[in-house]
Amino acid sequence: MNAWSFSEAQRQIEYKARWTGLPVIRLSRRETRGSSMTCPRCGERLQSDKRLTRKLWCSKCRMLMDRDSVAAVNLARRRRVRFARSRPPILLEAQGGAVEAVKGNPTPTVVPGVDAPKLTQPTKS
Numbered sequence: 411m412n413a414w415s416f417s418e419a420q421r422q423i424e425y426k427a428r429w430t431g432l433p434v435i436r437l438s439r440r441e442t443r444g445s446s447m448t449c450p451r452c453g454e455r456l457q458s459d460k461r462l463t464r465k466l467w468c469s470k471c472r473m474l475m476d477r478d479s480v481a482a483v484n485l486a487r488r489r490r491v492r493f494a495r496s497r498p499p500i501l502l503e504a505q506g507g508a509v510e511a512v513k514g515n516p517t518p519t520v521v522p523g524v525d526a527p528k529l530t531q532p533t534k535s
Contacts, residue, residue: 441488446481449473456480 414422427434449456449468456466456475466477 435489437485437489442481442485445484445488446477448480448484449475450480450483450487 424434446466447456448454449471451473452468452470454468454470456468458466458477462474464477465474466480467474
């Protein structure tokens with residue numbers, strides 16, 4: 411996947427989601443801004459190191475983390491907060507919509523998408 415352009419990765423995600431019946435929700439730049447800047451455990455601002463280009467350090471937790479993993483966890487948490495506020499109360503009580511599914515109203519699982527400007531590394535042609 412690393413050799414794919416962003417648009418190809420996005421196309422594949424949307425295709426697979428459509429194939430399995432899952433909606434894809436795109437996040438704006440504003441929603442993804444700073445997603446790898448805070449520690450997913452304690453919320454402290456992470457430190458970067460020039461020698462470790464893809465790793466971030468949390469001085470409070472004393473942990474070294476991959477920046478993409480940090481961003482993925484933080485975006486997943488933001489998405490949960492965003493959609494928890496917009497769901498009807500019955501779905502919140504049902505822990506994922508199980509009660510609604512039993513009633514014949516299944517709720518689709520949401521696959522978040524990211525509207526990123528471009529890849530961080532140039533692709534090999």
